[in-house]
Amino acid sequence: METAAPHGNRRWWVLAVIGLAQLTVVLDGTIVNIALPSAQADLGISDASRSWVVTAYALAFGALLLLGGRVADYWGRKRAFLTGMIGFAVASAIGGVAQSAGELFAARALQGVFAALLAPAALALLTVTFPTGRDRGTAFAVFGAIGGGGAAIGMVVGGLLTEYASWRWCLLVNIPIAVVAVIAGARLIVESRATGNTRYDWPGVGLVSVGLGSLVYGFTQAEDGWTTGSAGGFIGLGVALLVLFVLVEARSNHPLLPLRIPAQRDRAAAFLAAFLTGTAMLGGLLFLTFYLQIVLAYEPVRAGLATLPMTAAIFLSATVSAQAMPRVGPRPLLAIGPVVAAGGLLLLAQLETTSTYAGHILPGLVLFGLGMGMVFVPMQNIALLGVDPHDSGAAGALVNAAQQVGGSLGTALFSTIALTTTTAFVPARTGTATAQLDALVAGYTHAFAWAAAIVLVVTPIALVLVRATKADVGGEVAE
Missing domain, CATH: 4.10.860 (DNA Excision Repair, Uvrb; Chain A)
Incomplete structure (x- = not known):
């Protein structure tokens, strides 16, 4: 049998620990991006190889997620969680004191290895700690909001640490967070693991x-x-x-991955939504950062702070969605949310070189954040709805893998779209600085428009595939 999950008020402290770990993993996907120019100059990293600071992490993380999920199921979710957190901190320390490009690349890859163990273990622990009821919706709302807002928070924290301390602290900051999470997790989390057939x-x-x-x-x-x-x-x-x-x-x-997990139609919808929103989020963050820093000439810290309204909107929307889901069910939220998010991206697709933050960027950011919050709550919830406890780590890993692969695809896809548009724009213009800026903005806005189209695909998927009712997510059964 599965070991009993924490009950009563204690499980909300468990949620806090799990949320802290999730924030660390998500934040590390973007916090280093802001610090990259400083790290490159300090360690003498060439332009040709600097992308490995990001790629090494994404590669190890994406490749090992499903194995990490199964290790959590079979070895013990608490044990995997604590090991992943400790290993992540050690890898962060190695990267923080790196004296060469190779050492930094290796540290980032090692971070990805332990993140692949930590992330599915955290989601599996969340599932067994909040198996049913209204509290499950609230817990997944918090988890989803952290996942959605963590990338933007990473840019703010990365900018602050790089500008006022050192790029090294973008890695070293994980150590005190890990210490708190490990100490609290060791005391609060109850071990659970799969029983029966546990062969790899x-x-x-x-x-x-x-x-x-x-x-x-x-x-x-x-x-x-x-x-x-x-x-x-x-x-x-x-x-x-x-x-x-x-x-x-x-x-x-x-x-390793029982096909019954993605074959169930509600979960299939959630995994597809995770992939598509992971793709679109990159379109909403990557080129927005470029616009703020290149077109509006914002410093890194200011650019990071400028994205906070989106994070606030995600948290607000996720909170409201968690309260609404037991009354309306997951399907309406998962269908309406992408439309709202796409509306925000389409507003950003109207940007010009003369656009202002308050008049043009802020409305799009807020709308995008509100839509994403509506998506994250039902998506995370139904992705693990009805999953046998034996498979919760594998299901959690599949959600993370879908988002990770989607994010990688988004980076490449939107970069290609933006570059192609900018290149096609330049010959039709003179070679002035203004014309070059116009060309860049044309590339950014095309990326936003494509991101909107991609996130909109979640709506028909939700309408066709999702059958989970409000009773399934902790609501009352209709009389």
Whole structure:
């Protein structure tokens, strides 16, 4: 049997610990981006290799997520959570004191390894701690809001630390957070693990790890063109290996990812939503940062602070959505949220070089954040709804993997769209600085428009696939 989960008020403290770990993992995806120019200058990293500061983390994280989820299920979710948190802190310390590019790249890869253990363990613990009822919706609202707002918070914290301390603190800041999380987690979290068949599916591990890693790497290289050998070849290899992985899992009696998890229609909708929103969020953050710093000439700290209204909107919307979901069910929220978010992105797609923050950017940010908050709560909830406790780590890993692969795709896709648009724009203009800026903004706005189109796809998916009722998410059954 599964070990009993914490009950009463204690489980809200468990949620705080899990939320702290989730914030650390999500925040680290963007906090280093702001510090990258300073780290590059300090360590003498070349322009050609600097992207490995980001890629090394994404590659290890994306490749090992499903294995991390199964390790959490079989080895123990509390044990995996604490080990992941400690390992993440150690890797952060190595990166924080790195004296060469190679040391920093290795540290970032090691962070990704332990994040792949930590993230699914945290989501699995959340599931077994809040298995049913209204409190489950509230818990997932907090978790979803942290996941959605953490990237923006990372840019603010990264800017503050880089400008007023050192880029090294963008990594070292994880250490005190980890100390608090480990001490509190050791005291508060009750161990739980899967029972029965706990054999590892090593062929599946190899196929999905190399497949996801190849896919993520291919996406990160696609900024130079989708048909280049390094991009097209790795993406093709990744797709082929993942198809083979599905065939192997269908025949395994101890699969790494039981196909019953993504096959259930509500969960399938949630996983697709995770992938698509992960893709669109990059369109909402990456090019917004470029616009703020290049067009409006904001300093990094100011640019980070400028994104906070979006974070506030996500938290507000997630809170309201958690209260509404037991009354209306997850389907309306998951269908309406993308429309609202797309509306915000379309407002950003109207930006020009003369646009102002208050008049043009702020409304789009707030609308995008409100829509994302409406999506995150039902998405996270139904992604693990009805999952057997034996498989909660694997299901949590699949949610994270979908978002991670989506984010990598978003970076490559929108970068390619923006670059193609900018390049096509330049010949029709004179070579003045104003014309060059107009060309850049044209690229950014095309990326926003495509991000809006992608996030809108979640709406028909929700309407067609989601069948979960309000009773399934802690609401009352209609008389």
